[in-house]
Amino acid sequence: MTQPTSTARRMALIGHGAIGSEITACLDRLGEAYSLSAVLVRPGRTAPAAVHDLDALIRTAPDVVLECAGHAAALEHCAPLLRAGIDVVLSSVGILADGQVMADMVEAEAAGGGRLLLAAGAVAGLDGLTAAALAGVEAVTYVSYKPPAAWRGTPAQQIIDLDHTEEEVVFFEGTARDAARDYPKNANVAISVALCALGADRTRVRLVSSRRVDDPLGVIEAHGPFGRFHFDILALAAASNPKTSALTAYSLLQCARLDAGLPILLLPGAKAGFATTRA
Structure with missing residues (x-):
């Protein structure tokens, strides 16, 4: 197994469905399972390093959290993570069409210093x-x-x-x-x-x-x-x-591994009216 280095990024997941399970399987194949600090799943569900509430995930001190559980989970968990100073790679980007949600993310980033990141790998260009x-x-x-x-x-x-x-x-x-x-x-x-x-x-x-x-x-x-x-x-x-791209999991993971996400709130389009109109 690949040994951790001093620069290895600790990551956690929200969700362990099609995307999350592919991410954990890929970490195993890469010999990097050591980098996974927690996987947040509902009570009664199992996953590697499973936890069942957000506070428990935060206590594992991840550098970055990969959200791969859908809009409801993203709405519930992303802002608290940002306020805790933890970066979040957002899969459910559609939530940001709601101007109030975008405003909440701006406030959470400013309060805690975590970054909301877009993984560009699944969408060329x-x-x-x-x-x-x-x-x-x-x-x-x-x-x-x-x-x-x-x-x-x-x-x-x-x-x-x-x-x-x-x-x-x-x-x-x-x-x-x-x-x-x-x-x-x-x-x-x-x-x-x-x-x-x-x-x-x-x-x-x-x-x-x-x-x-x-x-x-x-x-x-x-x-x-x-x-x-x-x-x-x-x-x-x-x-x-069949409703999920096969590349999505790898895009999220590579973003976290390389610290190569696009900071969403600094992107040109985020300043072009996202937070001014509630969907």
């Missing part, structure tokens, strides 16, 4: 978009293509016939904030894109039911004085949960 924002970005669009079955259980099934014979049907066009409000389980990438440049109200989103894809395909387009770019991200679904 976010680093380039953040750089382009310095030169000036005029327009950003995020398009999410998913097979019809992937949209079942969302408002899409009330808007279109998901047994459609057309190759593609666009059923939503609006802002990233609107997408987060109407499709909260599908909005994390849209809000991540919005944070990196123009904010929730100027970033455009289209959601598409497509028979051309078998797995989720995301497309980011932007243009401005810097030029233009177009990124395609074919995010193969995790074997244990």
